[in-house]
Amino acid sequence: KTYRIATIPGDGIGKEVVPEAMRVLDALAQLDGGFQFEWDILPWGCDYYLEHGEMMPEDGLEILKKYDQIFLGAVGLPELVPDHISLWGLLIKIRRGLKQQINVRPAKLLQGLESPLKNPGNFDIVVVRENSEGEYSDSGGRMHSGSDEIAIQNAVFTRKGTERAIAYACELASKRSKKITSVTKSNGLSHSMPFWDDVFHDVVSKYDELQQSSAHIDAMAAYMIMKPAEYDVVVASNLFGDILTDIGGAIMGSIGIAPAANLNVEREYPSMFEPVHGSAPDIAGLGVANPLGQIWTGKLMLDFLGHEQLGEKLLSAIEYTLKSNIKTKDLKGSATTTEVTDALIAYLKQS
């Protein structure tokens, strides 16, 4: 079996970490023997924009639809291309165009990784983020000028979208420790968030076995610092999920390591796997970027392709490099990007 993967290294360190993760996934496929990857490199992103005036070709989404999955590095070169162009022209366009409506991001205490928290506990959280609507909306605009100028940003929540995210989170919670927390801000945002609360109530009430709770985003941000081990599955809107997953990266010990999956749960179109970190242009090209976020992202792709055992193996290999202190600079190590990957692959082959 061959998985055809649309591979978008993107910008900055994306170009360095994607090839590393490809090497790892190829090694795993070889070990397994039952499948292989075919990586088609699509050179889309800010360089492409600077040349063509768009982040990807006109028919980019059609091209992507022909693949099994999408493996993306990072997008953005804010010095040259304004963020809202680079992201809405690629990342967010793909998320929406291919109906990748669910974003799944684990935040888990890894052995060998130093959390900035004194007592992190053995936390193991999965944040399920609504990925297609909500606060990330291009509805709105600006009017008047000078001191009268105003800007309006409209957040749009549909019952279908909200229900889908919450139902996915409930299913996931049923398979894990049966705890689910919904995050809103219904005391401040008086339309969207009470609506989310209502939908959460409706959906979760069908899952008798789940222990459910709700928290406001401000409190939840604090709880992720004070008592992360008390949470399991956390479900939140597009914006709140975004914020909570960066906090998740921070308490793990590095945003450079956090993985993400943009899922088309119905498998009508390919899903997209991308790490939480950005393109980090400041360290690009130096060979010091941490490849573990991209590699862990590869685990999420393996899981989604049904190779969960290989995925587990990959996660232990990640932990092995950390415990062996084969770490990049961001984790206070001195290994290069390639050295980390080499050690990881060697471990996989020998174990």
Add this chain to the structure above:
Amino acid sequence: KTYRIATIPGDGIGKEVVPEAMRVLDALAQLDGGFQFEWDILPWGCDYYLEHGEMMPEDGLEILKKYDQIFLGAVGLPELVPDHISLWGLLIKIRRGLKQQINVRPAKLLQGLESPLKNPGNFDIVVVRENSEGEYSDSGGRMHSGSDEIAIQNAVFTRKGTERAIAYACELASKRSKKITSVTKSNGLSHSMPFWDDVFHDVVSKYDELQQSSAHIDAMAAYMIMKPAEYDVVVASNLFGDILTDIGGAIMGSIGIAPAANLNVEREYPSMFEPVHGSAPDIAGLGVANPLGQIWTGKLMLDFLGHEQLGEKLLSAIEYTLKSNIKTKDLKGSATTTEVTDALIAYLKQS
């Protein structure tokens, strides 16, 4: 000189900590000898709502306008009154009705308080939050029903409001360490946040001496955990300021201790001083609530009234109780609410 203070203990532990802070402020006034407080207790809040169907009297805002300042405990009893009623009927109504357009919240590593961070550094941040508009808007609504239902929440940013908050933050930064960070999410929210960035650019360019930076809310939430000591003045929208200040409370070691000021900078109407923490109905009435958030809030009121030296004195007294381990349960101590206050007042009198 007599300061007439509209005193709203509110709900839950608000009723316990407000009288404690009043005792402290009275003691300071007596030490100073130059002024006194007159505390008028206004029994508004959820109990009032359950009796009268509204959180405060019809002419509540008019009543408040006659006072010098407002000292508030906490509002909310979510079991009995939905949050969006209790808050929009009192807290948010006062913030807006009395044009308290700037919310100021320090987050500072206090001696004697254990931060959950391994290496917090000696952080000393002030978050300036736009307090009157933005994401907290009652514009929006719901339409259709069943699976077609949608909810819309409109965030509204005006140049005046945005400018006012940023200008206040710039002034503050000029008086402190001359560093200012603006927090947005212009890569995801494509109207409001690029607008905020533009206004920030316009205002900050008038302050040559300031070292300025911008961060996205997701990254900033992570930075507050990873390197809080690198920040000084942080300016953000209503929602983002809300989130960052709870994170500020968490990294200090307790949200129970964080203070806040809702300022009417032009002093046209009274300002309102309220701690960040909520009404904590679960521990209300037990005499174990931490009074330090309310007391530190009293310091912000003293500062605003021009008694900055007394304010400094009060902050050292707070640190004294912490260093002496006279702490309430939330800080792993065994002192009661009253014992903490007694010790603090004794220290003030003797020093």
